[in-house]
Amino acid sequence: MITRISNLVHAIGHLLSRSEWMVRILGLPRVTAKPMAPGLVLIQIDGLSRSQLERALGAGKMPFLSHLLMHERYHLHTLYSGLPSTTSAVQGELFYGAETAVPAFGYRDSKSGQIFRMFEPQSAASVESQIKVRGVPLLQGGSAYLDVYTGGAAESHFCPAALGWGNALRGANPLALATFVLMNAYSLLRTGVLLVLELMLAVGDLLRGLIDGRNFLKELKFVPTRVAICILLRELVTIGAKLDVTRGLPVIHLNFLGYDEQAHRRGPSSMFAHWTLKGIDDSIARIWRAAHRSRARVYDLWLYADHGQEDVEAYQKRYGRSVGSAVAEVFAEIRGQGLSRHPEEALGVETQRIRHLGGRKIQRILPVYKGDGDKTDGGDITVTAMGPVGFVYLPDALGRSERDRLATDLVAAAQIPMVLARNGDGTALVWTRAGRYRLPQDRTAVFGEAHPFLDAVAVDMPKICNHPDAGDLIICGWERQGRGITFPVENGAHGGPGPEETRAFALLPDHAVLPRRSNSYLRPRDLREAALTHLSRRERAKPRTSHRSRRSPRKLRVMTYNVHSCIGMDGRLSTNRIARVIAQYEPDIVALQELDVGRRRTGRADQAHLVARHMEMAYHFHPTIQLEEERYGNAILSRLPMCLVKAGKLPGLARWPVTEPRGAIWVAVDVDGVEIQVINTHFGLNPRERLAQVQALLGRDWLAHPDCPGPFILLGDLNARPASSVCRQLSVALRDVQLTLSNQRPKMTWFSPFPASRIDHIFVDPGITVLSVDVPQTRLTRLASDHLPLIAELCLDEVILASKRRRGDS
Numbered sequence: 001m002i003t004r005i006s007n008l009v010h011a012i013g014h015l016l017s018r019s020e021w022m023v024r025i026l027g028l029p030r031v032t033a034k035p036m037a038p039g040l041v042l043i044q045i046d047g048l049s050r051s052q053l054e055r056a057l058g059a060g061k062m063p064f065l066s067h068l069l070m071h072e073r074y075h076l077h078t079l080y081s082g083l084p085s086t087t088s089a090v091q092g093e094l095f096y097g098a099e100t101a102v103p104a105f106g107y108r109d110s111k112s113g114q115i116f117r118m119f120e121p122q123s124a125a126s127v128e129s130q131i132k133v134r135g136v137p138l139l140q141g142g143s144a145y146l147d148v149y150t151g152g153a154a155e156s157h158f159c160p161a162a163l164g165w166g167n168a169l170r171g172a173n174p175l176a177l178a179t180f181v182l183m184n185a186y187s188l189l190r191t192g193v194l195l196v197l198e199l200m201l202a203v204g205d206l207l208r209g210l211i212d213g214r215n216f217l218k219e220l221k222f223v224p225t226r227v228a229i230c231i232l233l234r235e236l237v238t239i240g241a242k243l244d245v246t247r248g249l250p251v252i253h254l255n256f257l258g259y260d261e262q263a264h265r266r267g268p269s270s271m272f273a274h275w276t277l278k279g280i281d282d283s284i285a286r287i288w289r290a291a292h293r294s295r296a297r298v299y300d301l302w303l304y305a306d307h308g309q310e311d312v313e314a315y316q317k318r319y320g321r322s323v324g325s326a327v328a329e330v331f332a333e334i335r336g337q338g339l340s341r342h343p344e345e346a347l348g349v350e351t352q353r354i355r356h357l358g359g360r361k362i363q364r365i366l367p368v369y370k371g372d373g374d375k376t377d378g379g380d381i382t383v384t385a386m387g388p389v390g391f392v393y394l395p396d397a398l399g400r401s402e403r404d405r406l407a408t409d410l411v412a413a414a415q416i417p418m419v420l421a422r423n424g425d426g427t428a429l430v431w432t433r434a435g436r437y438r439l440p441q442d443r444t445a446v447f448g449e450a451h452p453f454l455d456a457v458a459v460d461m462p463k464i465c466n467h468p469d470a471g472d473l474i475i476c477g478w479e480r481q482g483r484g485i486t487f488p489v490e491n492g493a494h495g496g497p498g499p500e501e502t503r504a505f506a507l508l509p510d511h512a513v514l515p516r517r518s519n520s521y522l523r524p525r526d527l528r529e530a531a532l533t534h535l536s537r538r539e540r541a542k543p544r545t546s547h548r549s550r551r552s553p554r555k556l557r558v559m560t561y562n563v564h565s566c567i568g569m570d571g572r573l574s575t576n577r578i579a580r581v582i583a584q585y586e587p588d589i590v591a592l593q594e595l596d597v598g599r600r601r602t603g604r605a606d607q608a609h610l611v612a613r614h615m616e617m618a619y620h621f622h623p624t625i626q627l628e629e630e631r632y633g634n635a636i637l638s639r640l641p642m643c644l645v646k647a648g649k650l651p652g653l654a655r656w657p658v659t660e661p662r663g664a665i666w667v668a669v670d671v672d673g674v675e676i677q678v679i680n681t682h683f684g685l686n687p688r689e690r691l692a693q694v695q696a697l698l699g700r701d702w703l704a705h706p707d708c709p710g711p712f713i714l715l716g717d718l719n720a721r722p723a724s725s726v727c728r729q730l731s732v733a734l735r736d737v738q739l740t741l742s743n744q745r746p747k748m749t750w751f752s753p754f755p756a757s758r759i760d761h762i763f764v765d766p767g768i769t770v771l772s773v774d775v776p777q778t779r780l781t782r783l784a785s786d787h788l789p790l791i792a793e794l795c796l797d798e799v800i801l802a803s804k805r806r807r808g809d810s
Contacts, residue, residue, distance in 0.1 A: 019246040019290055031141070031248040031296070036574040039297030040534055041245065042253045042304070043284060044147075046087060047260030047494065048277070049308020050078055050505040052268055061277045064285035065303070068507065072778045073584050078521040079504040080453045081307040083460035084389060084495045087255070088118035088127070088148045090306040093524035095151035097135035100460065102127055103467035104495055106386035108393050110469050115384060124148050124160040138528055142251035143244050145237040151253060157240055158233060230258035230276050238283040245287070248296025251535060254287075256280045260309070263492035268309040268500070273492070292779055295570075298577060300534060302512065304527060305504035309492040312388060312477065312484045319415055323475070323487045324383045326414035327392060331381060333413075334406055384471070385487035387495035388478055389464075391471025398472055407431040407473060417485060418446075418476040420465050428462035447497060448480045453521070457497040510584045554672055555771070556794045559587040560680070560715040560760050562750075562787035565596045565632075566607050569753055569783050575607050577784045579614035585776065585791050589669060590617070590637040591680035591715045597621065597631040608635040615639075622647035624663040624682070634665055634716070636680050641670040645677070646702070650693040652684065659684060662693055664716075666702065671796055674803045677708055681716040683726065690719060694726045698733065711765035711799040717787065718761050722746065727761065734763035737792040740770040747775035749788045760790045767802060769795040 023030070033039075045053075053076075056062050057069075068074040081090055084104050092101025106117045109126070116123035128149045137152020144153040148160060237254050244252045258276035266272045284303065291299035315323045382393040398406065407419040411431050419431045423438065430437045430446050437446050443458030451457065465474055477485030478496045486493035494501035506522055508514075508530070514522070515529040559582065566575045582590055592611070596602040612619035617639050623631035636642070647665040664681035681697065683690045697703055703712060714734060720726035727736065738746040738758070748755035755777070764770065771793040781788050 019242045023243055023246050026243075028243065028247055031250065033248055033250070033297055036572060036576060037250075037297050038534055038536060038576075039245070039248070039291075039294070039299040040251045040531055041241065041287060041291050041299055041301045042251065042531065043287070043301065044087075044253070044255040045259060045277075045280060045303065045305045046255055046257050047263050047268070047307060047309050047492075048305040048504070049268065049500045050076075050305075050503050051500065052274075052308065053305070053505055055269075056274055056277045059274070061274055062281040064281045064288070065507065068303075072780075073510045073776070074507055075510055077506040077508060078452075079304055079506045079527070080456055080519075080521050080523045081502045081504050082523055083457060083464055083497060083502070085307040085497075085501040086118070086387070086495050087306050088124070090524050091148050091151070092127070092131050094528050095138045095149055096131045097525055097528060098131035099525065100463045100467060101131045103464050103470040104384070104386065104389050104391065106384045107391055107469050108382060108384060108471070115382075116469075117386065118148055119160060121160040135528075136532065138531060139251050139253055142249045142253065143240070145240055145252075145254035146233060146257055147253060147255055153251075153253070154249075155244075158237065229261050231279070234258055234279060234283055238286055241287045242290040245291045245294045245299055246296065248294070250297070251531070256283065263309045264490045265492075267311050267491040269311060270491075292783075295572070298574065300509060300512070302509075302527075302531070303507040305506075306524075307494045307502065307504050308500045309494045310388065310478070310484050310486075310496070310498040310500045312486040312491065312493045314489045314491075315477065315485050315487050316489055318485065323385055323390065323414070323416070326416070327383050327410065327475070328381075330406065330409045330414050334402070334409065383475075385475065387488065388476060388484055388486045388493045388498070388501075389495045390475045390487050392473040392475065394472045403473070404431075404436075410473070410475065416475045416477070417479040420461070420474040420476065421472065422462075422465045422470070426462060426466060428465040446480075450499075451497075452499055453502055456519075456523075457502065461497055511580050554796045554800055556589065556671060556676070556796055557585070557587045557791065558589045558591070558678075558713060558715060558762060558794065559585060559789050559791045560591040560593075560717070560762055561789040562593040562682070562717040562760060562785060563595060563607075563611075564785040564787065565594055565599075565602055566611075566785075567602070569786060573602055574784075575605065575610040576614065577780070578607075579611050581781055581784050581789060582611070582615055584780075585774070585789070587791060588638060588640055589678055589713075590615075591678070592635045592637065593680070593682040593717045595621065595633060595635055597623065597633075599630045599632060608637075611635075612637050618642065620644045620647070620665060620667055622663055622665040624649065624661045633663060634680050634682055636665055636667050636678060638667075638669055642667045642678075645707075648701075650681070650683075650696050651689075653686060653689050653692070659686065659689060662689075664697060664702065666708075672800055674796070674800045676711055676713060676796070676799075678713045678715070679703070681714070681718070683716070683718045683720060685719055687724070690724070690726045694718075694729050698729065703733065711767055711796075713762065713764050713768070713794075715762040715790075717759060719759050720761075722758055722761075730761075730763050735766055735768075735770070737762045737764055737770045737773050737794075738790075741773060744773065747773070747790075749775055749790050750786065752782045752784075752786050752788050755788055760787055762790060762792045764792070764794060765799060767799040769798065771795055 057066050069076065082093060082099060084102065086105045088102045088105055089100060092098045102118065106115070108114070109116050116126070118124055132152065139151030139153035142153050144150050144156040144159055146158045147156070150156040150159060234256055237256070241252055241254050258280060259273055262270065262273040262276050288301050291301055319326065381395065384391050403421055407421060408431060410416045410419045411433060417432065421429050423429050428439045430439055432446070439446060439462050440458035443454055447454055447457055464470055476496055477487065478498050484498060506527055512530055513533050515526055517526055561582065563578045566578050567573050568577060595607045597606045597608060598604050608619055608621040615637060617637040619635050619637040621633060621635040623633035625632040645666040645668050647663070649661055649663045652659050652661060662682055662684050664679055666677065666679045668675040669678055679697070679702065683693050712734060714730065718726055722736065746758055748758050749760040750757050774791045775788050777788060
């Protein structure tokens with residue numbers, strides 16, 4: 001009855017869902033998928049390094065992400081961005097598997113002579129057309145928000161390739177759009193309040209800009225632009241993602257720009273930059289809830305940052321001139337030739353992103369900075385420098401001696417910390433104040449042995465130098481000691497090899513299947529492979545690392561779980577969801593109750609086999625009910641060697657022949673050469689029935705059987721509370737694992753949404769030590785069944801040693 005009420009509540013919630021009604025009113029197309037098909041929401045927090053994330057978590061700025069880590073079985077991984085550490089390069093590797101898709105965020109295209117800036121539609125489209133042939137588009141059939149590339153998405157919104165809302169929303173009629181506004185009145189009002197608050201904060205930023213010597217009118221002009229990027233775009237993207245999970249799109253990728261925008265402007269550690277993380281955290285929470293309410297697919301939500309940012313000083317602020325002017329002086333002295341063009345000498349990516357909101361009309365209201373030009377003459381000497389990495393393009397080739405002199409003077413006279421050039425054999429030459437080096441050979445001298453990705457950056461930096469669109473000379477503002485330099489006017493920067501800008505993060509659920517790799521960290525291609533596996537576009541990999549290799553062979557993790565025929569509290573049937581719950585906790589032995597095999601009500605599936613196959617475990621199943629080909633009962637699964645000892649029915653009540661038959665299944669599991677006797681059972685609902693069943697289990701047919709020497713583990717759904725006569729009788733010979741830990745109160749296992757009773761139990765032999773007990777209450781476990789799983793970590797040292805002593809083993 002309680003389960004039916006829960007199903008009804010979920011159905012009513014679905015009926016009243018605002019996103020559901022918005023999809024209907026706007027006439028947005030839905031994607032039809034198989035029941036419980038996997039879906040993925042990938043959220044990028046642009047520019048947030050792992051250290052800044054940890055600082056924000058520690059300060060309480062991101063409470064929902066803290067909740068994911070503490071209560072939802074999420075794990076924080078280090079992500080190496082690769083080089084260049086820019087969104088355009090990371091998304092090229094993530095979406096298409098193309099490493100070093102671009103040499104920098106701004107550069108000159110070798111074929112057209114065009115200056116490419118990756119926030120511009122033509123530049124992004126040109127690069128994507130070249131890299132999309134390298135791999136399966138990750139976002140195929142899905143949607144993309146605020147990304148550099150479409151990633152193969154069927155719908156892209158606020159991207160360079162599709163400014164503003166995509167066609168799906170542009171085509172809606174005016175009445176539908178008016179309804180859309182009304183239904184999102186709260187969100188829009190909230191957005192308005194946040195815009196006002198952000199404008200008030202921006203006053204302080206304006207004053208800071210004046211102190212730094214910026215133009216008052218320009219600073220005032222771009223305050224609303226910056227606010228729109230940080231607040232308005234975030235809210236529009238959040239609404240769009242919620243609609244897409246309701247529609248059932250297979251993969252949704254969205255990028256939150258607010259932190260990166262503020263970090264460029266004010267610095268990655270600034271109060272203003274961290275202020276934006278509170279709003280991003282709230283948006284993630286809203287998308288998470290919408291994804292888990294979706295009836296179209298079973299969505300996972302993965303979070304990552306594409307790169308971090310370094311705390312830097314602008315070259316112009318430190319030396320009183322632009323880097324273009326400094327390079328021009330060096331070339332004039334050596335070649336007698338001045339610098340013709342340096343289009344990005346003062347501007348970075350700040351405020352350029354307002355282009356994503358739309359075309360010319362939007363940009364009249366919220367203007368963007370314009371570059372000096374798009375194309376260069378073949379006879380020009382050109383410098384492009386957006387961030388801490390820039391390129392010097394020459395009209396003719398450099399001789400070796402002239403190259404060495406130019407590079408040396410750029411370091412000495414122009415005060416550029418690092419100058420690089422391709423070396424013709426795939427390596428790169430590096431000039432610094434300390435001398436000349438070669439990469440990757442002299443990696444320690446260039447980057448320092450403390451760099452977290454020393455070997456990787458030593459390989460990736462020459463890839464940038466040898467990229468066909470890289471300059472003849474590469475200038476870099478990163479320094480091993482002291483504060484680095486960026487060439488535009490900004491306080492935070494990325495694109496180079498610095499430890500902060502290359503050290504991002506990925507926040508993933510524990511059940512995410514990651515590819516095998518030699519490093520402890522991930523890079524974008526690893527995230528890509530994991531996402532393709534999750535979406536079933538790749539053959540599912542073996543478990544990342546066998547849990548037996550991580551745990552002592554004398555430690556045993558056991559789980560009991562009533563799976564309710566794999567029908568969740570939302571009324572949806574899914575063996576995969578049950579398997580995901582089990583996989584998160586990596587048990588050695590699993591006792592499952594209420595499994596269907598061949599029953600019409602659950603699609604004739606063999607649930608025991610399906611779950612065991614997903615977990616790559618052997619299993620034994622015992623039906624307590626069998627009617628022709630339809631069976632229903634209990635199973636034991638394990639990756640350890642095991643053999644079936646006995647499976648049989650337990651006594652019921654003679655006067656109540658209509659009660660559900662009950663049974664037990666007994667296996668012997670080999671643990672380090674010693675057999676552990678494991679019995680899984682499911683008792684009846686009537687107290688007298690349960691009493692007869694526990695007495696039968698304690699009798700000579702089961703636990704007191706001459707062939708059952710122990711040690712014992714008895715687990716299952718006993719339908720009995722701890723104070724019952726059933727549990728008291730079992731406690732005479734065995735120990736309740738939840739009562740063995742003095743520092744932990746027993747945890748309830750039923751009813752999963754609001755656990756109020758402890759009826760699932762694990763009883764163990766007195767010689768077995770209980771290390772820990774867990775009853776996980778995550779959104780997944782509360783939804784997958786009407787029971788929560790009960791997990792115990794056991795130490796078998798004493799019983800194994802005692803057994804070996806009896807056998808005379810050493």
